[in-house]
Amino acid sequence: MKQKNFTIRLYNTLTKRKEPLHPRTEKVLHMYVCGLTPYDSMHIGHARTFTIFDAFRRFLEHLGWTVIHVQNWTDIDDKIIQRANEKGCSSSELAEDYIAEAMTDWQNLGLCPPHIMPRVTDHIPEIIQSIGELINGGYAYQADGDVYFSVARYQNEFGDYGDLSGQNLEEIQAGARVEPGEHKRNPIDFALWKRAKEGEPFWDSPWGRGRPGWHIECSVMSLKYLGHPIDLHGAAVELTFPHHENEKAQSQALVRVQPVVRHWMHCGVLNVAGDKMSKSLGNIIPLSEALKKSGPNDLRLLFLSTHYRSPLNYTDDLMAGARASVRRLSEALTQVLQVPSQPTKEEDTTSSKKSISLFQLGHQSTDLFYQALADDFNTAEALGYVFRMVGGILTTLALEREGLSPRQKEALLFLFGKIKSCLTVLGFDVDQMVTPPVIQDxxxxxxxxxxxxxxxxxxxxxxxxxxxxxxxxxxxxxxxxxxxxxxxxxxxx
RNA sequence: GGCGCCGUAACCGAGAGGCACAGGUGCGGGAUUGCAAAUCCCGAUACCCGGGUUCGAAUCCCGGCGGCGCCUCCA
Structure with a gap:
């Protein structure tokens, strides 16, 4: 499978079309995924997003690509400061606690660790330097200890502000607000550096004590670790505006490469029973909570059974359905494992024909599986082909109770291998599916x-x-x- | 209000001009079972509405209706 050469087509938020994925070096993907702001526990919405990028990365790696996966921790921001004050601890203590917790969740979910997980607070000098460059370039200005990015100035030169989120400047202008205490020249400008208020954590800078604004960290860290142009930048759709629009403008102003990100991949959000998860609705489902009832395979199946760009409406019934689906997979795989020890019957024309069609099923389904993934990472369709193979196995086993011919056994084991390989590509833990439950005690x-x-x-x-x-x-x-x-x-x- | 996405069975969800074989969950009947469970077989139920284009539309176009997301907290 490693030598398969697919054109991988992926919807690009920037162009609003499916486009071939063209990394700057063949088969090497520089991928930046927006990570967490560790001010609270990781929830199933985060889990969905990260599972999608995890599966996508594994798919490429399986095809023989090298994926350089960078995912940041936004470990300083307003929410963290607020939360730390509520809890009576320091911002960095709070952030580190939640980072540690998230790493555990991450592992329990069966996600590949990103290669680099940079923290904002470890990159303050670089951020300050970049802000300085933006000021020198005329893209940013100081105002009373804050530094703002001038969208108008940027727009004059690059002319693409709003392209990513599909808005024009007037529209953005109409919705823009200025918070009390801000000194923007224009409401659509955004902060690169925020002056520290009384009691807030701060770093010294040429503009006084403060901390980075929200978007600059991703520009600085993505460019530092991935160079440019960045092949793929991903996150959930809700980050498209303002975060990615602003990040893109800053990055382009910094390195003067347009586009600085070739491919923007955004996945749909996860809602709970029709509502967006929010503190006010009290419907946030922490990942650790979900993992008590369902295994990582169950969650992964749930997440991958919907196209990544569609919204996913989480309900208990849906989760139960996903669990039942995984059980079906386990059932089929476990049964095949017993095939070698089952009675063998003589090979005849019928058994030979049946085994041939099983081999065909395996080849064809696997082929379609990869094609589906190569076409805008359609995991929902791809899983359908896996279940076709599962059906082939279970039907054969039920029909041939009295014994299998040598070639039939071979065909079933072949299907097992294909299913295992497909599921592994998407990041399922197949060993866990075929392992009988154990009690630790x-x-x-x-x-x-x-x-x-x-x-x-x-x-x-x-x-x-x-x-x-x-x-x-x-x-x-x-x-x-x-x-x-x-x-x-x-x-x- | 602006921009974008979407509407396929009881539910979830692929498909994007050529017979609705996707797939999963659930439901009914049967096989199997001491009974269950699991598994197999059979079955039922679907392209939001109205126009248009076309030999042919779930698919393309226009207009409705309904839902969702974003529009400076968001994964």
Whole structure:
């Protein structure tokens, strides 16, 4: 698979079209993804966004690309300061705590760590230097300890402000506001440097004590680690304006390359039962909370079963559906693992034909799988092809109860390999799907085994009411027993 | 109000001129099962509305209606 040469087409927010992904060096993608502002726990909306970029990265890597993945921590900002004040700790303590927590969540979700995760507070000198350059270039001005970016001045020279978010200057102008205490020449100008108020954390700068504005950190850090033009810049759509529009203007003013980002990839937001997650609605679902009920595979399936640009409306039913889908995958894969030890029957014309069509199913579905991903990363369609292979396996196994021919066995194992490979490309943990559940506590594990054996003995004695009582009692504890031909297995509900 | 996205079965969700075989979840019937579960088979239900273009429209165009996002807090 590594030698496959696909043209990868991806919707570009800047041009509003699907375009071939053209990195500046062939098969090397410089990818910057806007990361978290660590002022609170990571929630499932973040998880969706990061899962999408994680899967996209794995897809490219699987095709033999090198992806240089940079994702920042915006570890100083107004929300962090406010939160730290509420909690009575310092901004950096607060940020570090949430960064540590997010890294754990990140791992639990099964995400590849980005190669570089720069913190804003580690880049203050670079940021100050860049702001200085913008002032020298005439793109920025000081006002009472603040430094603002002059959109009008930028627009004069580059003429593309508003292109990314699809707005013209008048429209932006109409909506622009000036906060009390700001000294902008023009309401659409935005802060590069904010003067520190009483009690706020600060860094010394040529313009006095303060901290970076919201957008400059991404310009500075993306350029520092990725150079330019940056091949792909990603985040959720809601960052398109103002964040990315402003970031793009600053970066272009800094390096005078247009476009400084070749491809903007934005994914849709996640809503909860129709509403945007917000503190006032109290409907924020922390990732750690979601991971208590569902495994990383379940969440990943949920996120990838909708096209990345569509909004995703999270509900418990939908989550349960995703969990059931993963169970179907596990079921099929687990069953194939038992194929080698199943009785073999003689090869004949029929079994040979059947195995050929299974091989075809595998080849064709895998092909379509990659094509779907190459066409604007359509994971929803791609997963459909995986499930076609799953159907092929389960149907064959159900139909050939009395035995499989050698070639049929081969074909099933071939499908297993294809499914595993496809799922791995998207970042699923296939090993976890085929691993029976374990109990960490050894004693508890022994008791469980004992209970199952006891129940088997009761069933052998036809003491079904007792056996059923054990099963339903365990059911109340969230443990489901399944009696199959190979014995009884258990799983968590 | 401006800009953008969207409307496909009970639900989720692909498809973008050529028969609605996507796929998943759920539901009904059957097989299997001591009974369940799991699995298999069969089944039901869908292209928001109205015009237009076309031999042919879910798909393209126009107009409605409805929903969502952004419009300086946002992943």
């Amino acid at each position: 050894e004693m508890a594990q022994d008791l469980m085994t004992l209970l199952i054996e006891l129940r088997q003995k009761l069933r052998a004695e036809k003491l079904f009411s007792l056996a059923d009582w054990i099963r339903s009692s365990l059911g109340e504890k969230g443990i489901i027993l399944e009696d199959g031909p190979e014995g009884t297995r258990w799983r968590r509900k």
